[in-house]
Amino acid sequence: MVQQDQRNELVRLMKSREKKNNYSQNRPCYSFGRPEGVDPGISDCSGICRDVYLRVCGFDIGGNTSAQVDNAKRGRNGAKIVQTPTGIQFDEGALLPGDLLYFRGNTAHTDDVGHVEMYTATNECYGHGSVLGPTKKNLKTYCAGRTGTRRALYAVRFIHDNDVPHAPGKLGDKPLVYGMKDPQVGELQRLLLKLGHNLGAFGPARDGVDNDCGAMTRDAVKAEQRFAGLGQTGNTDLVTIGRVIARANGLTPPPVMQTVLVTGGRVNIRKGPGTSYKIITTVKSGDRFTASGEATDGWIGIIYKDAKAWISAKYAVVE
Numbered sequence: 001m002v003q004q005d006q007r008n009e010l011v012r013l014m015k016s017r018e019k020k021n022n023y024s025q026n027r028p029c030y031s032f033g034r035p036e037g038v039d040p041g042i043s044d045c046s047g048i049c050r051d052v053y054l055r056v057c058g059f060d061i062g063g064n065t066s067a068q069v070d071n072a073k074r075g076r077n078g079a080k081i082v083q084t085p086t087g088i089q090f091d092e093g094a095l096l097p098g099d100l101l102y103f104r105g106n107t108a109h110t111d112d113v114g115h116v117e118m119y120t121a122t123n124e125c126y127g128h129g130s131v132l133g134p135t136k137k138n139l140k141t142y143c144a145g146r147t148g149t150r151r152a153l154y155a156v157r158f159i160h161d162n163d164v165p166h167a168p169g170k171l172g173d174k175p176l177v178y179g180m181k182d183p184q185v186g187e188l189q190r191l192l193l194k195l196g197h198n199l200g201a202f203g204p205a206r207d208g209v210d211n212d213c214g215a216m217t218r219d220a221v222k223a224e225q226r227f228a229g230l231g232q233t234g235n236t237d238l239v240t241i242g243r244v245i246a247r248a249n250g251l252t253p254p255p256v257m258q259t260v261l262v263t264g265g266r267v268n269i270r271k272g273p274g275t276s277y278k279i280i281t282t283v284k285s286g287d288r289f290t291a292s293g294e295a296t297d298g299w300i301g302i303i304y305k306d307a308k309a310w311i312s313a314k315y316a317v318v319e
Contacts, residue, residue: 006159007159013052014118017048020041024043028047030271040132047288061100082094084154094155097120102115102153117137124165163228183211185213191245228263237258267284271310
């Protein structure tokens with residue numbers, strides 16, 4: 001898929017969820033319904049953008065607006081800030097569909113960022129505020145309504161500017177996420193079949209190999225994560241892929257050594273997976289910890305000072 005195709009698919013996916021999601025800042029979001037395809041879904045401004053990028057591009061742009069801006073500043077996954085408006089309006093001559101537009105609004109976040117919209121066409125953006133979303137907006141009118149401490153902050157591009165097709169790569173070069181369609185997913189599915197997993201009757205040979213990371217593939221990945229002692233997220237990260245490759249080839253998988261990267265600004269480490277548990281300490285964006293191998297909806301287990309602890313998945317990612 002060339003970059004222009006990716007931009008078109010990002011816009012299509014965003015528009016496909018117009019007014020179909022309830023608003024919630026809880027994590028994880030269910031931007032495409034829970035279960036898949038059942039409406040309403042659940043998302044917020046940063047969650048819907050994160051999920052469409054995961055589905056189309058296969059990488060995580062960050063769990064909230066602060067993490068996304070931090071990642072853009074670090075150039076993670078090739079991201080770059082393409083515009084820093086001096087006034088309240090963005091210069092559309094410097095924008096491409098799929099670019100993310102960030103606005104001020106939260107003093108606890110990096111550069112006070114508080115909201116994000118996706119640029120989708122000339123004088124048009126989509127984003128999820130309160131109530132049902134995402135919604136279509138007139139970009140100029142929307143920016144004019146956000147002044148002072150809520151005005152335009154950055155335009156960020158997470159997809160490279162050129163239209164050179166991506167090299168196909170090999171299994172293990174990138175994470176594979178639920179809903180992703182990619183030849184590497186087919187390679188993973190063949191290995192999962194070799195390990196005895198049932199992937200249904202999908203694909204040309206009706207053996208489950210269809211290059212589509214669907215529910216049965218996700219369940220097989222969870223089973224492999226359970227076998228390996230990893231957090232059973234169903235997300236096929238690079239550690240999981242490496243262990244599947246090793247097992248399918250009769251090799252001893254490498255020891256589990258996952259790292260958890262803090263992406264939020266200031267984040268609490270707690271004794272258990274929830275805000276009702278006692279705070280142990282506070283950490284900052286860029287800090288890293290060894291993953292404990294445990295995970296629940298919205299929380300990641302880590303090792304802190306040789307003891308198990310938990311951090312919100314809203315402000316951290318497993319590397």
